[in-house]
Amino acid sequence: MLQLYHAEPGANSLKSMLCLKEKGLDFVSHYLNLAEFEQHNPEFVRINPNGQVPALVHNGQVITESTLINEYIEDVFAEPPLRPADPVARWQMRFWTKFVDEYFCPALSVLGWQQIIKPMVEHLSEEEFEAKIARIPLKEQRDKWRTAATQSFPQEQLDDCTYKVDVSLQKIENALAKDDWVAGPDFTLADISCFAMISPMPMFYSALMNENRTPHCMDWHARMMERPAVIETLAMAHKPLPTSAR
Amino acid sequence: MLQLYHAEPGANSLKSMLCLKEKGLDFVSHYLNLAEFEQHNPEFVRINPNGQVPALVHNGQVITESTLINEYIEDVFAEPPLRPADPVARWQMRFWTKFVDEYFCPALSVLGWQQIIKPMVEHLSEEEFEAKIARIPLKEQRDKWRTAATQSFPQEQLDDCTYKVDVSLQKIENALAKDDWVAGPDFTLADISCFAMISPMPMFYSALMNENRTPHCMDWHARMMERPAVIETLAMAHKPLPTSAR
Numbered sequence: 001m002l003q004l005y006h007a008e009p010g011a012n013s014l015k016s017m018l019c020l021k022e023k024g025l026d027f028v029s030h031y032l033n034l035a036e037f038e039q040h041n042p043e044f045v046r047i048n049p050n051g052q053v054p055a056l057v058h059n060g061q062v063i064t065e066s067t068l069i070n071e072y073i074e075d076v077f078a079e080p081p082l083r084p085a086d087p088v089a090r091w092q093m094r095f096w097t098k099f100v101d102e103y104f105c106p107a108l109s110v111l112g113w114q115q116i117i118k119p120m121v122e123h124l125s126e127e128e129f130e131a132k133i134a135r136i137p138l139k140e141q142r143d144k145w146r147t148a149a150t151q152s153f154p155q156e157q158l159d160d161c162t163y164k165v166d167v168s169l170q171k172i173e174n175a176l177a178k179d180d181w182v183a184g185p186d187f188t189l190a191d192i193s194c195f196a197m198i199s200p201m202p203m204f205y206s207a208l209m210n211e212n213r214t215p216h217c218m219d220w221h222a223r224m225m226e227r228p229a230v231i232e233t234l235a236m237a238h239k240p241l242p243t244s245a246r
Numbered sequence: 247m248l249q250l251y252h253a254e255p256g257a258n259s260l261k262s263m264l265c266l267k268e269k270g271l272d273f274v275s276h277y278l279n280l281a282e283f284e285q286h287n288p289e290f291v292r293i294n295p296n297g298q299v300p301a302l303v304h305n306g307q308v309i310t311e312s313t314l315i316n317e318y319i320e321d322v323f324a325e326p327p328l329r330p331a332d333p334v335a336r337w338q339m340r341f342w343t344k345f346v347d348e349y350f351c352p353a354l355s356v357l358g359w360q361q362i363i364k365p366m367v368e369h370l371s372e373e374e375f376e377a378k379i380a381r382i383p384l385k386e387q388r389d390k391w392r393t394a395a396t397q398s399f400p401q402e403q404l405d406d407c408t409y410k411v412d413v414s415l416q417k418i419e420n421a422l423a424k425d426d427w428v429a430g431p432d433f434t435l436a437d438i439s440c441f442a443m444i445s446p447m448p449m450f451y452s453a454l455m456n457e458n459r460t461p462h463c464m465d466w467h468a469r470m471m472e473r474p475a476v477i478e479t480l481a482m483a484h485k486p487l488p489t490s491a492r
Contacts, residue, residue, distance in 0.1 A: 061334050068340045075333040087321040088307050094314045102348060139409075163385075 002027035003057040005047060007034045009233050011105070011112075012066040015196035016054040017236065019070040019189065021229035023077050031238055035120050040135040051137045066196075067097045070189050082189045093183040096190035099171070104197055107164035110153055117148035166208050169217060172198070176216035195224050199234075248273035249303040251293060253280045255479050257351070257358075258312040261442035262300040263482065265316040265435065267475035269323050277484055281366050286381040297383045312442075313343045316435050328435045339429040342436035345417070350443050353410035356399055363394035412454050415463060418444070422462035441470050445480075 004020065004027050006013035020027050032038040032053055040051045048055040048064050056063040056072070063072050074083045084090045121129055129149065136142045147153060153161075172194055175182050183190035201209045202221060211218050224230055250266065250273050252259035266273050278284040278299055286297045294301040294310050302309040302318070309318050320329045330336045367375055375395065382388045393399060399407075418440055421428050429436035447455045448467060457464050470476050 063334070063337050065341060065344060068337055068344060071340060072333055072337045075336055087318055088309070090321060091309050091314055091318045094317060095311060098311060098314060098347075101344075 001059065003030060004028070004054055005030040005032060005044060005057070006054040007032055007039070008239060009236050010199060011109070011196055012052075013054045014199060014233065015066040015193055016056060016069045016073075017233045018192050018196065018229060019073050019082065021233045022082060022192070022227075023073060023080065025073070025077060029236065033238070037132050037135070040132070040137070042135075045135075045137055049137055051135075051141070067101055067189075067193065070097075070192065074189065082187070082192070084184065084186060084188060089184050089186075093188045093190045096175075096183050097193045099168070100193040100197060103164060104168035104194075107161040107168070108197055110157065110161045111165065113144065113148040114153055114158060117145065118152075121149045162208075165205065169198075169201075169209055169214055173214045173217050176220050181220075191220075191224065195221075195230070199224075247305065249276060250274070250300055251276045251278060251290060251303070252300040253278055253285070254485060255482050256445060257355070257442055258298075259300045260445060260479065261312040261439055262302060262315045262319075263479045264438050264442065264475060265319050265328065267479045268328060268438065268473075269319060269326065271319070271323060275482065279484070283378050283381070286378070286383070288381075291381075291383055295383055297381075297387070313347050313435075313439065316343075316438065320435065328433070328438070330430070330432060330434060335430055335432075339434045339436045342421075342429050343439045345414070346439040346443060349410060350414035350440075353407040353414070354443055356403065356407045357411065359390065359394040360399055360404060363391065364398075367395045408454075411451065415444075415447075415455055415460055419460045419463050422466050427466070437466075437470065441467075441476070445470075 002020065002025055004016060006017055006029065008014075009017055032041075032044060034053075038044065039053050044055075045051045047057065047062055050064065052064070054064075054066055054069060056069045058072075058076070063069050070082070074081070084093055121132070124132065133142055133145055136145060172182060179185055181187050181191050182194050198209070198217065198221060202218065208214075209217055248266065248271060250262060252263055252275065254260075255263055278287075278290060280299075284290065285299050290301075291297045293303065293308055296310065298310070300310075300312055300315060302315045304318075304322070309315050316328070320327070330339055367378070370378065379388055379391055382391060418428060425431055427433050427437050428440050444455070444463065444467060448464065454460075455463055
C-alpha cells in the first residue's frame with residue numbers, strides 16, 4: 001500500500017503527488033495543513049523526523065525527500081517510464097531535478113516564505129509562537145521560521161532570490177526552445193520537478209514569466225495544465241487555488 | 247573513452263575519481279590546478295560552462311556534477327555495483343549523497359575557502375584579481391570568491407558552518423554505529439560521497455572527528471584508507487598531501 005503525507009499541491013508536495021498520478025498509482029492521501037503547523041505534529045515527526053512533507057510510506061517503509069521519492073517510485077513502478085533509458089538523457093534529467101533542488105527551489109522558497117509566514121503567525125501570542133517553533137525538528141528550519149516571522153529576510157537576500165528565480169526561468173526557457181520537454185524530447189521527472197515550482201508563477205510572478213519573456217515556458221505550462229494527472233492532482237487542493245493554478 | 251577533468255583528490259573531484267577507480271575503469275586524467283584558477287580557463291569553460299570540476303567526458307559527451315557523474319557511471323558500467331539493487335536501500339544511498347551535496351559539502355566548503363582563498367590571491371594586484379574574477383562564469387561563484395578573498399565570511403556564518411559539519415559527522419557516526427558502511431551493509435556511492443568530504447578531517451578537524459567523539463567514523467575512515475581504489479586515487483595528488491590524508 002502507498003500512503004503520501006503531503007500539503008497543498010504545490011512545490012515539493014506537488015512533485016511527488018504528480019509523480020504518483022502520472023504513474024496511475026492509487027495512494028492514501030494524508031493532508032497536512034502547513035498553516036496549522038501540522039507537519040511538526042509529534043505523530044508526523046515520528047514518520048519523518050525532519051518534520052517535512054512530502055513523505056511516502058510504502059509497505060511500512062518511510063521514503064522522504066521529494067526528488068528521491070520520485071526516483072524510488074520509478075525504481076519500483078517502472079511503467080510508464082518517467083526516467084529516460086539512455087544514460088546521457090537520464091543524466092540530463094537528473095541535472096534538472098538537482099538544479100531545482102539546489103538552486104531554483106531554495107530561492108523561490110525564501111520569496112514564498114516572505115509572503116506567507118507573517119500572516120500565518122501574526123495572530124499568535126509570543127508564547128504560542130515560541131511553542132510552535134520549539135516543535136520544529138531542524139535548527140535550520142527554526143532559524144528560517146524565526147527570520148520570516150519576526151524580522152523579514154534582508155532586502156539583499158530577497159533581491160538575490162528574485163535574480164535566481166529569473167535565472168532558473170531563463171534556463172528552462174532555453175531548454176524548452178530546443179525540445180518539447182525540459183530534459184529533451186520526452187516528458188520526464190524533470191518536467192515534474194520544474195512544474196512543481198512553476199505551476200502558479202504565470203499568476204504570481206507574471207513580471208518574470210509571461211508571453212514576451214518566456215513564451216516556451218508559457219506554452220509548456222499550458223500543455224502541462226492539460227495533462228490528466230496534473231488536472232487530478234491540482235483538484236486535490238484543500239484551499240481554493242488561484243484560477244491560473246487550477 | 248573516458249576522460250576526467252579534476253583537481254586534487256579531495257571533495258567533489260575525489261568523489262568521481264574514486265568512483266572510476268572502484269569500478270576499475272581506465273580514464274584519461276586532466277588535472278586542473280585550482281590555485282592557478284585553471285578551472286576558469288576558456289578551454290575548460292567550453293567543456294563545463296559553469297567552470298567547475300569534476301567533469302567527465304565519455305565518448306565526447308560532457309557529464310557534470312560529481313554526484314550525477316557517479317550515477318551516470320553506475321548506469322553505464324554496472325559492475326561492480328556501487329548502488330544497491332533493492333529500491334529502499336537505493337533510496338537510503340541517495341539520501342546520503344543528497345545530504346552531502348546540500349548540507350555537508352556547502353558547510354565544509356565555506357570553512358575550506360576561508361582557509362585557502364586568501365593565500366591564493368594575496369600575491370595578485372587588484373587588477374590581476376579582478377581579471378581572475380571576471381573569468382568566473384557563475385555569479386554565485388564570483389560572489390563567493392570575492393567574499394573569501396577580500397573580507398572573510400562573517401563569524402556567524404563560519405560558526406553555523408562548523409555546527410553543520412559537526413551535525414554531519416554525528417549523523418554519519420550514528421549510521422556507522424548500526425552498519426559497516428554509511429548506507430547499510432554494503433559499500434556504496436554513499437561511502438564515496440562521505441569519504442570525499444571526510445578524507446582529510448582526522449587531521450584538519452581533529453576537534454570534531456577523533457577516537458572519542460566519532461569512533462565508528464574513525465574505524466570506517468581507516469577501512470576506507472586500506473581500499474586499493476582509495477590508495478590509488480590519493481596517490482594521484484599533484485601537491486604533497488598531509489600524512490593522514492595519503
